[in-house]
Amino acid sequence: MKHSRRDFLRSATTLAAGAGLVSALPSDLQALPLKTIAASDRVNIAAIGINGMGWSDLTAMLKHPAAQCVALCDVDRNVLDKRVAELSQQGIKVKAYTDYRKLLEDKSIDAVIIGTPDHWHCLQMTDACAAGKDVYVEKPVGNSIAECRTMTAAQQRYHRAVQVGQWQRSQQHFKDAVSFVHSGKLGQIRLVKAWAYMGWMKSIPVKPDSTPPSGVDYKAWLGPARERPFNENRFHFNFRWYWDYAGGLMTDWGVHLLDYALLGMKAETPRSIMAAGGKFAYPDDAAETPDTLTTVYEFDGFNIQWEQAQGIDGGPYARDHGIAFIGNNGTLVLDRGGWEVIPEKNKMEAVPRQKAVDNGLTLHAHNFIEVVKSRRMDDLHAPIQAGALIATTAQMGNIAFRTGKKIYWDKQAKQFTDTDANQLLAAGYHNGYKLPVIS
Template identity: 45%
Template sequence: MRSGTRREFFKDSLAAGALAGASIGARRSDTAASYDRISGANDRIRIGLVGSGGQGRADLNKMIRIENVECVAVCDVDDAQAAKGAALVESVSNRPPAFTTRDFRKVLDQKDIDAIIVGTPDHWHALPTIMACQAGKDVYVEKPLTVAIAEGRAVVAAARKYNRIVQMGTQQRSAPHYSRAVEHVKSGQLGKIRLVRAWAYLDWKGEIPVVPDSDAPPSVDYDMWLGPAPKRPFNKNRFHSTFRWYWDYSGGLMTDWGAHMIDIANWAMGIRAPNSAVSVGGKFGYPGDAMETPDTQQAIWQFPEFSMIWEHALGVGRGPEAREHGVAFHGNEGVLVIDREGWEIYPETDAINKPRRYKSPGMPRQSAGSSDYHATHIRNFIDCMRSRRLPNSEVEIGHNSMIACHLANIAQRLGRQVKWDVEKEMIVGDPEAQRYVSREYRAPWKLAI
């Protein structure tokens, strides 16, 4: 790909044109009219759920408990999952959604729907989000924002072009204890930060036994489930929650939990993306199981003034600092460690030409408390739909937090370092690696802004 502006980058990276058989122009609604429907604090907001799996329903459950928010449509390619979503709506709202469908485009066609939740498998995040923006709807999209960097930039462009509110489901951005810890990092009290370390060691996710391909369940539109991903026979290991361990649909634990933890690093350090990435690892814990993505992985990213390390492992739970997940900011004066339960500061030491001493007083564990920051994050989205202010994890934040994750996986798959032009959002001097920045869509699906 030639060098150039982001506009030129899109021309080279993304297939132009609309979805075959779908009129994008017909799906666009007037932005002002859309805004007028929800501009009053007492106006009812109507939601459609696209992807009624566990996470999609969890998001929906929080959203429909907010005053003057209702779900009028549930979409899933699996009728059984759609039925669960519809049952949830009825149990909370005392009435079922107006309709269920296997085709998200039918949700977008409904002019009275103000926003959608995208809780689909990861390979289906970009298209519904972009097409919802084109249809004049706001979007709460689960992490990771997309499975390729070019898709993420396209989602940002669509949100900007159609003036839509798009929030990614990295709920730590709405957690008070994360905000306080981030402000402490930014205050300079830790001294110069030279290293950031992030990790996820999940002892509650383990081996996936190999099973043969089979027919898809009769309740499933499997071709629609595949969507833009390559055509292949149905296999239950590649379906529903375990899809994330296959490159066609996701990026393994690197993009699953990396989306959360790397986002905290980006937030505190005020960064967009690294200059380079290298990654090692493999299927070391379960070499014979069915997963494609690494069960053990370490990545290193270079930034102009510090480096960042990621590590993950499946089936074991003692990560750095003897905890399952977290982010550690190593400064000259102290080390701040944070996870979903709280944060603390360990003082650094100095023994240069003198007895060892502490450089700073440190701070004991600060509890996260009982805040339901998933609910707060959902409410932030709804509030921003009304105010038209950018939400806590708005789409560009979501896109930037994923770049490091995707670059690490590209380096992992190719077995070499990749260098990144932060401004042009292109890999430098490696045409083979650059091909991984975008993804090829299976016909008739195409990406258009």
């Protein structure tokens, strides 16, 4: 699809046969106006990193009638072959790549999904934008504050549509809850709590280094991360618990929940951050990132508090995750299942639980495709600027923990007032890779 043709593609359209659909049109999208799509007007999608969320994102995207998958990429040939076969069973034939740079050379590809580990997001997103592709990038957008800045600059430089996988921004009950917060009915809000108590996250046993599995290009998997012997604990899902590749539960769940804390308070960067925690649940296991952490972000007139705990489910308000806006008149408690208001005595009426009614991931993917077609960047529900703000906020919490200090943010200088904290603004790049410079 040529860029000139995209400019006049405005409305949602449908074609059930041959459009690359994995499943029937979901209920979330059934109310859309229907008309037949010409093959030349479809959006050609490729996915880079397809073992976990990358595959979920692609599956959701293919529910949109204009989306068509044409290519997959993964450095693990076992995963790649499995996904190619799964699409083939649906009648979808795709090209298969193990090098994402080769995929980006394909002029027929309009947009890419980036579902790789966090330490690859920045390089792949900036390369994709430079290649003229629109991008749906998984959260957190970057593995450092410096990467977040670079990714925002790349979107502005190349004028691409970039959606971040903060899919809760497309879910109606989250929007309704924030609207209630903004109504002022809760009174002055002095504290917002966000938390993730993940009982299903068990200890990771220590394992010896080994040779990479057959079919895995481990050098390509490491990319800009420091060179280390292959270890099963650091591969696939568990990469999240190692500083080389990610930021633990803070950047895994924190970016989702703190995002809505910031939205509710119309907040940007905090004045100060302090954090305390550690490996309290599993002190001797293989993970590096803390399994228990409390972080306090100071803003003018209110604080936001983040709590995380692996191995237990007993979070605040009897929920294993959520956001609580604590006001003088009452408290609004929000999670993925719904929201409610718990009143202070004689201050306001309770609001019974308002349950979730839609599929946020499906709607988020649909929103991205619509913007790829319309070129109306302001319609994106989670543009790169929003994703960069929340990823930066989460990184600030991790930096406060890693330095062991209360740290202060200089908004004008865009750095901390502490030298040790500033040393962690950028992730180290190794193996010949460099952080892109966007001019």
